[in-house]
Amino acid sequence: QVQPVESGGGLVQAGGSLRLSCATSGRLFSMDAMGWFRQGPGKEREFVAAIRWRSASTLYADSVKGRFTISRDNAKNTVYLQMNSLKPEDTAVYYCAARQGLRLPVRMEEYDYWGQGTQVTVSS
Numbered sequence: 001q002v003q004p005v006e007s008g009g010g011l012v013q014a015g016g017s018l019r020l021s022c023a024t025s026g027r028l029f030s031m032d033a034m035g036w037f038r039q040g041p042g043k044e045r046e047f048v049a050a051i052r053w054r055s056a057s058t059l060y061a062d063s064v065k066g067r068f069t070i071s072r073d074n075a076k077n078t079v080y081l082q083m084n085s086l087k088p089e090d091t092a093v094y095y096c097a098a099r100q101g102l103r104l105p106v107r108m109e110e111y112d113y114w115g116q117g118t119q120v121t122v123s124s
Contacts, residue, residue, distance in 0.1 A: 002026055003113060003114070004097065004098055004114070004115040005024075005096075005115055005116075006094065006096045006116065006117060006118040007020070007021050007023070008021050008118060009093075009094060010120070010121070011121045012086055012120075012121070012122055013122070013123050014122055014124050015085060015086065016122070017082070017083060017084045017086065018083045018086065018120060019082050020036070020080065020083070020118060021079070021080055022034065022036070022078060022080070022096030022115060023078050024079070025077065028077070028113060031099060032052060032053060032054075032100055032102050033050055033052045033053065033098070033101070033102065033103070033104055034050065034053070034070075034097065034099075035047065035050035035051075035098075035099070035104070035105075035111055036049045036050070036094060036095070037097060037108055037111075038090075038093065038120075039093050039117075040089070040092040041091070041092075045095070047107075048060070048061055048068065048094070049068055049081060050070065051070045051072055051104075052102060052104065053072060056071070057104070058104075059106070064083075064090075067084050068081060068082065068084070069084075070082075079096065083120070086120075086122045087122060088122045088123070088124045089122075090120065090122050091122050092119075093117040093119050093120075094120050095114055095115055095116075096114070097111035097112075097113060097115070098111065098113040099113075
């Protein structure tokens with residue numbers, strides 16, 4: 001099954017940091033871009049950040065700009081989401097997604113493969 005695998009979630013106090021990882025394998029090697037989305041309690045899934053594999057160009061949601069950093073390690077076929085200055089409103093299940101095509105869309109419908117998600121809980 002072609003699926004990214006997320007890890008690194010957990011419980012952290014407000015102001016703290018976490019780093020999420022998204023490992024890819026198989027067909028995912030041919031994907032052009034990766035994205036992170038999140039879904040908080042009672043909320044719709046929303047875009048967080050995206051990155052192109054080759055150029056490492058990035059895109060961020062306004063709500064995380066300046067606090068979160070997306071990066072990739074081509075040798076390890078892994079994408080990371082470094083989350084700093086976490087807030088209680090960042091509490092959500094975080095999903096990694098892969099897509100073919102060089103655009104960095106914010107709509108989840110434009111991503112082809114999804115992971116199972118990892119829970120991030122930020123306490124106040």
